[in-house]
Amino acid sequence: MTAPETAEYPAGIRAAATRLGLTPAAYMTKKDAGLKWCRACKEWRPLAEYKPSTSTDDGVRPLCTRHYKPRQATPITHGLNGYQRGCRCSECRAAHAREQVRIRAERRADPARADRAGHGKRATYNNYGCRCPECKAVHSQHMRAYRLRNQRGLAT
């Protein structure tokens, strides 16, 4: 296997390699060996020593486990709370849906909120249930455009 030219590496890889004073090829060799640079340790550590993460590109936390105090995981309570903590089980989803309905009903019960949101907007029509002429006009215009788009879609 021949190492590709430096320019062939994605910019992200090249930048990461430069930061560590490595060539992209040397950087990739480390990565291919299942290693990841820990900024805090200032050394290459096996990927297994990084906790998984959903918010980073490589799917693990930026620092190795040494830098994270083991936190007592509080057991998740399902329902709205669980949904806010990222749980998407049927119970949490149902609670979230109920909450959305409640929020919408609350907004509709208070027309002043629609005034604050501003009229002549689809969001005001949808979220605040406003049926003033301005909001209705915007909504029907949207529906017309939507129907037209659909018809064109069918025709082609």
Ligand SMILES: [Zn+2]
């Ligand atoms: Zn570390």
Ligand SMILES: [Zn+2]
């Ligand atoms: Zn849940």
Ligand SMILES: [Zn+2]
């Ligand atoms: Zn309105």
